[in-house]
Amino acid sequence: MDATNKAKPRGRPRRFDPDEAVATAQKxxxxxxxxxxxxxxxxxxxxxxxxxxxxxxGSKAGLYxxxxxxxxxxxxxxxxxxxxxxxxxxxxxAAVLEEAAHRYAADSSPGGCLVxxxxxxxxxxxxxxxxxxxxxxxxxxxxxxxxxxxAKAEQVxxxxxTTMSGLSAKARNGHGLERLxxxxxxxxxxxxxxxxx
Amino acid sequence: MDATNKAKPRGRPRRFDPDEAVATAQKxxxxxxxxxxxxxxxxxxxxxxxxxxxxxxGSKAGLYxxxxxxxxxxxxxxxxxxxxxxxxxxxxxAAVLEEAAHRYAADSSPGGCLVxxxxxxxxxxxxxxxxxxxxxxxxxxxxxxxxxxxAKAEQVxxxxxTTMSGLSAKARNGHGLERLxxxxxxxxxxxxxxxxx
DNA sequence: GTGATTGTGTAGGATGCGCTACATAAGTTC
DNA sequence: GAACTTATGTAGCGCATCCTACACAATCAC
Numbered sequence: 001m002d003a004t005n006k007a008k009p010r011g012r013p014r015r016f017d018p019d020e021a022v023a024t025a026q027k028x029x030x031x032x033x034x035x036x037x038x039x040x041x042x043x044x045x046x047x048x049x050x051x052x053x054x055x056x057x058g059s060k061a062g063l064y065x066x067x068x069x070x071x072x073x074x075x076x077x078x079x080x081x082x083x084x085x086x087x088x089x090x091x092x093x094a095a096v097l098e099e100a101a102h103r104y105a106a107d108s109s110p111g112g113c114l115v116x117x118x119x120x121x122x123x124x125x126x127x128x129x130x131x132x133x134x135x136x137x138x139x140x141x142x143x144x145x146x147x148x149x150x151a152k153a154e155q156v157x158x159x160x161x162t163t164m165s166g167l168s169a170k171a172r173n174g175h176g177l178e179r180l181x182x183x184x185x186x187x188x189x190x191x192x193x194x195x196x197x
Numbered sequence: 198m199d200a201t202n203k204a205k206p207r208g209r210p211r212r213f214d215p216d217e218a219v220a221t222a223q224k225x226x227x228x229x230x231x232x233x234x235x236x237x238x239x240x241x242x243x244x245x246x247x248x249x250x251x252x253x254x255g256s257k258a259g260l261y262x263x264x265x266x267x268x269x270x271x272x273x274x275x276x277x278x279x280x281x282x283x284x285x286x287x288x289x290x291a292a293v294l295e296e297a298a299h300r301y302a303a304d305s306s307p308g309g310c311l312v313x314x315x316x317x318x319x320x321x322x323x324x325x326x327x328x329x330x331x332x333x334x335x336x337x338x339x340x341x342x343x344x345x346x347x348a349k350a351e352q353v354x355x356x357x358x359t360t361m362s363g364l365s366a367k368a369r370n371g372h373g374l375e376r377l378x379x380x381x382x383x384x385x386x387x388x389x390x391x392x393x394x
Numbered sequence: 395g396t397g398a399t400t401g402t403g404t405a406g407g408a409t410g411c412g413c414t415a416c417a418t419a420a421g422t423t424c
Numbered sequence: 425g426a427a428c429t430t431a432t433g434t435a436g437c438g439c440a441t442c443c444t445a446c447a448c449a450a451t452c453a454c
Contacts, residue, residue, distance in 0.1 A: 011430025012420040155379040162380045166363030182352040190387035208400025209450040
């Protein structure tokens with residue numbers, strides 16, 4: 001079977017590809033944040049008119065939801081790969097922070113973490129969706145720690161999550177890869193001390 | 198001499214006290230952030246009409262500027278007191294982080310740090326003013342570190358500032374005093390290791 | 395008192411926002 | 425071809441935003 005949906009569509013065909021639209025919107029939201037991107041920004045970037053946008057995505061928050069899904073599936077930090085059971089917990093967590101530093105500084109206009117930044121926006125629906133993804137990531141980290149350091153899982157998860165929030169904020173504030181990485185490594189010192197192998 | 202400005206004013210007297218207005222606006226901005234507070238929110242909270250507001254403050258960003266000035270003068274973390282030359286640098290910086298945890302969680306509706314959050318708003322004028330104060334605080338920290346650990350001043354300042362950004366974000370996200378404090382103390386471990394006394 | 399000065403209240407302008415009604419174009423099915 | 429289905433383009437609604445024009449009220453100096 002082909003990967004693309006082969007169901008022959010009826011009616012007038014779309015003039016744009018919704019998946020490409022999601023990718024374009026992801027760049028906009030990542031660079032400027034949910035609140036600062038207007039529907040007009042998106043439609044003009046896509047070369048379409050508002051009705052086409054609303055027919056495809058329902059609302060600005062609806063598009064954002066699809067952008068987050070796409071981001072989590074493709075661009076999020078691969079926690080499942082980094083939180084390995086065969087190495088010290090502190091080492092895995094430090095790797096997560098360093099990976100965050102790399103990704104947050106990667107783009108041409110660094111926007112930090114789309115999910116973390118989304119938890120701070122002024123639209124309730126968009127914010128809750130981002131918060132849900134964020135909580136999910138925190139739960140993965142907490143479970144990973146709890147397997148070997150149950151008494152410290154809560155506070156170390158908070159520390160890692162707080163550091164990632166800070167890294168995302170600083171990436172938006174102009175810190176480049178080197179500075180973010182140095183900060184992540186300093187945080188790693190705390191992890192090594194709190195979670196002795 | 199009296200503390201209040203005794204210059205006899207000409208013309209019709211104001212129906213409101215601009216200083217009280219700044220204090221009221223500070224609560225609004227702190228609780229909701231610059232972007233989410235409208236001029237209508239402020240004027241209705243003050244019981245005045247827009248022209249009175251604009252006559253007194255010029256613009257929303259103008260009011261915010263005065264709010265920041267007031268905040269820095271009264272509610273900001275007293276770096277000058279905490280960064281003492283008579284104790285280990287790491288200890289002073291840890292005290293700053295713990296003080297931040299206390300203040301960010303203090304209010305009834307915790308809004309983190311007004312300055313840090315202000316650096317993330319969508320209004321250029323307001324953002325730059327907040328950034329300026331933030332840079333000023335970072336410079337104080339960097340100078341304090343450089344006196345005894347010049348080679349590490351840059352990266353440790355980044356780490357402290359990043360952690361404060363994260364603490365502010367997490368305070369807004371629902372972390373209470375205990376969780377913020379635990380995170381601050383974990384960060385302190387990194388400081389102690391990076392800056393041996 | 396008269397005039398100058400300053401703040402206030404009513405009312406609304408200008409712009410941008412998210413979003414939609416409606417007629418029509420561009421396809422499929424029969 | 426006719427009938428149906430779906431997307432598009434034009435145009436604009438309703439609302440919120442920041443901010444202001446203008447007439448009037450309240451105080452001062454004289």
